[in-house]
Amino acid sequence: MDIEKEKYGKYYSKNKLWDKIISIPKSVGKGLIHKAVVLYVILTNEDTPTWLKISIVVALGYFICPLDAVPDFIPFAGYADDLAVLTLLMAEASIYDTEDVSKRVRKIEEEWEK
Numbered sequence: 244m245d246i247e248k249e250k251y252g253k254y255y256s257k258n259k260l261w262d263k264i265i266s267i268p269k270s271v272g273k274g275l276i277h278k279a280v281v282l283y284v285i286l287t288n289e290d291t292p293t294w295l296k297i298s299i300v301v302a303l304g305y306f307i308c309p310l311d312a313v314p315d316f317i318p319f320a321g322y323a324d325d326l327a328v329l330t331l332l333m334a335e336a337s338i339y340d341t342e343d344v345s346k347r348v349r350k351i352e353e354e355w356e357k
Contacts, residue, residue, distance in 0.1 A: 255304035263307045264355065267322070275322050277352065278329040279306055284347045285339045295336055302332045
């Protein structure tokens with residue numbers, strides 16, 4: 244995990260995350276974007292344990308990173324690896340996906356869709 248944190252953690256920032264989300268065509272990445280937003284909201288909760296925050300930063304850093312296993316510019320397949328990483332982490336983080344998180348996610352997604 245330390246190697247991944249050093250490699251992908253440096254790519255994560257709130258601004259870079261929103262820039263990445265805005266750059267993804269909605270038709271291609273709505274599920275991917277939803278997972279990224281859920282993980283971001285879980286990351287910002289005070290009650291989220293440090294180990295999970297680190298994992299989320301690494302996963303979102305991987306999502307943002309332009310150099311990953313399958314380059315994002317490849318049609319349809321480009322985001323498959325990002326989706327797999329975020330989906331796996333969502334399984335680990337699901338206990339922290341509370342009603343409050345869902346409300347915050349809906350608010351963010353409503354703003355994004357305007």
